[in-house]
Amino acid sequence: MIYLQQKSTFIANGTDKALRQQLQIEGIDPRRFSRFTQLALLGALPLKNNIQPTCGIYLGSPFNSPSKFDKMFHQLNEYDMPSPLDFMANINNAATFQLAQIFQTTGNSIFLPINQKTIWQPLQLAELDLINGDVEQALIGWVREGDSEKQTEGAVFWLVSKESESAVKKLAVLPKGEDVQHLDFLSIVQKI
Secondary structure (H helix, E strand, O other): OEEEEEEEEEEOOOOHHHHHHHHHHOOOOOOOOOHHHHHHHHHHHHHHHHOOOOOEEEEEEOOOOHHHHHHHHHHHHHHOOOOHHHHHHHOOOHHHHHHHHHHOOOOOEEEEEOOOOOOOHHHHHHHHHHHHOOOOEEEEEEEEOOOOOOOOOEEEEEEEEOOOOOOOEEEOOOOOHHHHOOOOHHHHHHHO
16 A cells, blocks of 8 residues: 655746746756756655655656657758757656656656556556565656647646555545546646
8 A cells, every 4th residue: 555645736837937947946957958857847846855865756748848849850850950959858768867866866767658548657656666665655746748828737746655654645546547538637636
């Protein structure tokens, strides 16, 4: 059985510049970070003081960074030249790598592409690692970088462990994908 220790939600309502400024206030240089990575960091930073060095990081999203990918694809089509730095910022594990670096963790970390039916896969992998004793604590996050103005942009993070004393909630039965198909996944994980 795993328990929710804390959770953090960040809903974006600003430009890339506003996100970068928020990260700079936290002492983080976001120069080469994609918008997706910035959203992930801003969502997880409130949990920083409670993260142990062996914490695992499990991140889920439909796609890593649409804006960075579009920019990279445009540059490749327009100039027939890819940008290595844009490519590096857009690989799937860039956000988990940055989270591990900033939180100085050495536990497992993984990025999983998810959809409405697979929304709980990051939680399921974290639970397996907790049960197997691979990690003692897990930071599980869901991040969305919107590709339209109608989509909610932001991040929701849960800090979970097997420890029940300081738990906020026991994680038991979660809604199935078909039960929540009309909600965006950030709304779903915020409600738990």
